[in-house]
Amino acid sequence: MEVSPVKSSVAELAEQLSAHGYKLTRQRRAVLSVIAASEGHLNPAEVYEKAKANCPEIGLTTVYRTLDILARLGAIRRVHLEGGCHSYALASGGHRHHLVCTDCGNVVEFEGCDLSALLQAVASQTGFEIKEHWLQLFGKCPACQKAK
Structure with missing residues (x-):
């Protein structure tokens, strides 16, 4: 019997919650x-x-708390939008960055960035041991550019 990717992802997310001591309530599921x-x-x-x-019976507060927990565990990615808002997506393997449209809020993932020289310079200047980085670029998507 083949397990659907969605069921597999739910099971994996549930396992991450349980492994860190969180109960899997109906609302969290x-x-x-x-x-x-x-x-x-x-x-x-x-x-x-x-x-x-x-x-x-789910409450909006439960949604916010669950999303926060999942983001802290690295199970989902948090994208910072204008105005302090966030959007979330399942954390997929690999190193990803985001393009965020400042007009419509559309978020597009992209791979690849060569920031190694910058990261080395920052680490050297500050003494930080850099573990990871996030990159978000803001601008207008092609659809919003055409709309004007």
């Missing part, structure tokens, strides 16, 4: 299911609306 089934980035309100379809 609903959030995990939404994240695992999503092909893109979702903001907390979108996660809440989708999770509510299968778990009407």
Whole structure:
């Protein structure tokens, strides 16, 4: 029997929560299911609306807390948007960065960046041992450029 990728992702996320001492409540499972089934980035309100379809008793606070836990565990990626908002996506393997449209909020992932010289210079100047980095570039997506 073949396990669907969504069920596998939910199981993996649930295992990460359990391994760090978090209970897998019905509400948290609903959030995990939404994240695992999503092909893109979702903001907390979108996660809440989708999770509510299968778990009407879920609260927005639970969604925020669960997303925060999953982000701290590295299970999902948090994208910082203008105005202090965030969107989230399942953390896939590999090193990824984001392009964020300042008009419509669309988020596009891209791979590859050669920041090694910059990271070495920063480490040398500050004494920091740099473990990782995130890169987000802000601008207008092609659709928004055409709209003007």
